[in-house]
Amino acid sequence: MEKSGENYKVISCGDVASLGRVVLHDALALTGAEVSINELPAGVSVPFVHAHKNNEEVYVVLSGKGFLFIDGEEFAIQEGDAFRIDPKGERCMKADDTSAIRFICVQAKANSLEGFTQSDGVLSETKPSWL
Template identity: 35%
Template sequence: MSQVSEDVMHGQGYDCFNAGPMESWTRFRLSPPDTPIPARGKYFLRKYLNSDGLEMSVNALPAGREMPFVHRHKENDEIYFVIQGQGQFQAGEDVFDVSEGFFIRLSPEVPRVWRNHSEEPLYYLVIQYRADSSVTGTIQDGERLENYPIAWKEGPEDDAPHGS
């Protein structure tokens, strides 16, 4: 494992980025040429996670604020996931309320914009990938490793169901 900084680690076959507590996400700042205009509360992760197949960002939209522009993409779908808070999202001409646990997938050509008309911050994750790509395998791609040691376990294997 190599520690690039306090927030970034790389190991054999993995990369990690620690964005910290959501409340601190407003510290992230982007400037041109990374974004068309300066942006606060948005942090792109692809360069830290060595993820050439997709872009991901963590976002914090303060209470009473909105994105300063409508945008769309040339080639990429986007998936938005609301982690905490509530607000409104416009997809094309449709406007709908969003809150914790809400997912949105958009084709490249759909105009989009956020607003947080609540009194609490809105935290969301964005995943962006080429629209003409496909994922194959899904759950069938996973492989259980029966005898691989789990570093923090000292006793018999726990057979309780868990996610992967």
């Protein structure tokens, strides 16, 4: 599925498990954040440790379990866990040997958020058919 209008774009990400990683930057013409949907098969690790110059990352584990390496520490992560890593944090992830891990990663420039849902949202009088 793909659909777009003046103020939106909708795509199908396909089968993330077979793709391993879906980067949404270009596909959705993102301008304020980088978003990816990722799946590491059981026992597989991201093949490098990395940090960022400007972007913090937020991860949400959608399914499975694995391990997070952050600034020299290692600990278990699992479905339902969410975590933020500062740009300078050195990080790497690995799926558990018995379980693939699927997660969303959102990158945005650290300290750039000027508002969020409660302070940035504007109610509209327009309603969908179900309201």
